[in-house]
Amino acid sequence: MKAEIITIGDEILLGQIVDSNSAWIAQALLPLQIQIEQITSISDRQEHILEALQTAAQRADLIICTGGLGPTKDDVTKHTAAAYFQTSLVRNEEVLEHVRGIFAKFNRTMPDINMGQADVLANGEVLFNDWGTAPGMWVAHEGKIYVFLPGVPFEMKNLMSHRVIPKLKAYPSLAKIAIRYILTVGIGESHLAEQIADIENAFPAHLHLAYLPKIGMVRLRVSASGTDLAHLEEEVEQHTQQLIERIGPAVVAREDLSFEEVIIRAFSEDQVTLATAESCTGGNIARLITEIAGASQMFQGAVVAYANSAKMQVLGVAEETLVNHGAVSEETVIQMAQGAQQVLGATYAIATSGIAGPGGGSPEKPVGTVWVAIAGKNETITKRFQFHQDRLINIERTSTQALLMLWNLFQKEKGF
Template sequence: MRAEIIAIGSELLSPWRLDTNSLFITEHLNRVGIRVWRKTIVGDRLEDLKHVFSAALQQADIVFCIGGLGPTQDDLTREAVAEVLGRKLCLNDEALQQLEQRYARIGVTMTPNNRQQAMVPEGGIVVPNPNGTAPGLFLAHEDRLVFLLPGPPHELKAMIVNQVMGFISRYHPTSPLIYRQLKIASEGESRVDHLVAPVYKSYPEVETTILASAGIVDLFFYWLRPEETERSDAVLDELTTRVKDLLGPSVFAEREESLEAVTGSLLRQRGKTLATAESCTGGFLSKLITDVPGSSDYFRGGMITYSNESKSSWLGVDRAKIEEFGAVSPVVAQTMAERVRLLAEADFGLSVTGIAGPSGGTADKPVGLVYVGFADAKGSELKKLQLPGDREIVRLRTARMALDWVRRRLL
């Protein structure tokens, strides 16, 4: 089965709003074996809405229209869908009663324009919205399923989990999507594909998807032959094993698990503790570590020594070395790692100092130059990185690659 998601709202075509609903819907559809083949964002113009919805009906088995169900003049989703399906919009007494009761509960007078939220295309089924005023709608059209859902995420999520997935299972038998996932750290997308493409291309029954973000590459292997599911596990396991052998320790997870969670789990298993000293990342490294619940088991703490003065006065980095070599230098990075380990009484010290940009770079020390220091009881080591990207990406790559170094040391 194929699904299409249409995110509706002119605000989603601006720099101020981001569509996150489609990610949530896709996750839940994938769990029951439904692939999302296209996502579209369309503004609040009736003809545009009709055009996009009509095209989706021709291609997808399930169509989700998200947003445009409010009481204002630019909420046109119901009207567009009704026109394309050739159905009249009718006032639904049940939906109207729910609206009136909701407004009464919160002590607000319902304005007349709210009545349009109770308009339903003929044959449509109202999907109650316990967290908002706009009810959802479900329509079966020929062999297609159509869902109209409100845009606010806290409203939509509850409806997807508690109601929408039930509608889908009643109309179409579903089965989990059969796939494997590998998560790879500190490797570029092109290098990963260069290494593994000869392997995955030899499996015609498997579709491979590669997704890259700052410092992380995800590989997905999807089984394409539902009529041969008895072979799927053996084939996918063989493929992932061959790919893992090629990528070695760069693979840090085989499911949706963050690098910081995996690294933290290894620290806990080995009974080791970590402390950080950060300059260019400004606390982002510590933030990633403490995003993991229970990280106090292994994370002693961190210091943001952004200025030269803080490096010397807080960490004890020799001022003369900073003046001679600069704050972004091997000796400063290693000293930061050594000193924070001792101050925090941790097993490991991890430091970062670099030039995140956009300014501050020179011919000798360009933007993106980062030194990562690692210290333990045996001494300290250094990694030099030259990272692409803007300031945000350089900082994120730095934090992830620093954590990955700790992970690899624990293997």
């Protein structure tokens, strides 16, 4: 089964919100062997919605639309869908009572405009929304399945998980796809491509290798499509193993994991802990770690020591160190990392201090100058980086490089 996702809303096209719904839906459909043909974002205009529905039906068997189901005049999805299917909207009393109940729960009077949220497509099946006021709708039309969902992410996810996916399981897909992932760190995309070029060139036509680069790392995706899933799984596994053997130590995971997840798993398994002492990164490294479930098993805490006074009073950085060498120096980050180790009782600690920009630089220490220190079990390592003028990119690059340094020291102290 092939699918297409249509996201509806001017706020997406204006960049006011990021379309995270499509990525989540695509990941949710993959275990059902439903492949996304296209993702389209359009405005809340009837002609755009009609055109998107018509063209999607030419490419896909399943069309999922999110957004535009609210009660206000700019939400035109339901009325447009009724015109597309040449049907009408009917009021669903069960949905209406549900909407009234939500307002009553919070002791609020329901405006008349909200009654329209109980209007659903006459030719469709209501996907009851226990998590909000706008119901979803499922329509089977001319051999295609259309699903209309609210754009609010938590409502959409719950409707997909509890209403849509159970129904889709009754529509097995003949086309199958097998996928494996390889996460590499510390090797650039072009160098990696050169290293495995002969293997990639020998791939059969139905196998595909995708490079998904980020700062400091490259994720490889090996996929194969066909009808015999067992054979595809065996074939993809064989080629994935061949790539892993060629790439060697740069491989840190062969699952669809982030680098932070790899670190958390490895530290948790080895029962070692981590703390951060961040200046120029402002807590970003701690955020990257604590966004992952399971971080509490290995993360002790973070100190965002932006001011020199915080570096001295909280982390124990010596005043003479700051006077003689400055906040952005090897000597300072060493004392920050070791101070975090001691104060937070961690096995490993990361420290960052730099000039993120766009101002604050000097000829000796221009914008983008960053020092990173990693305190480990047996030693403290440091490195100076010279990034560029962009503040956010400097923070991102520093965070990534700090995690790479942490991983390398961790591996060294394990004897790898």
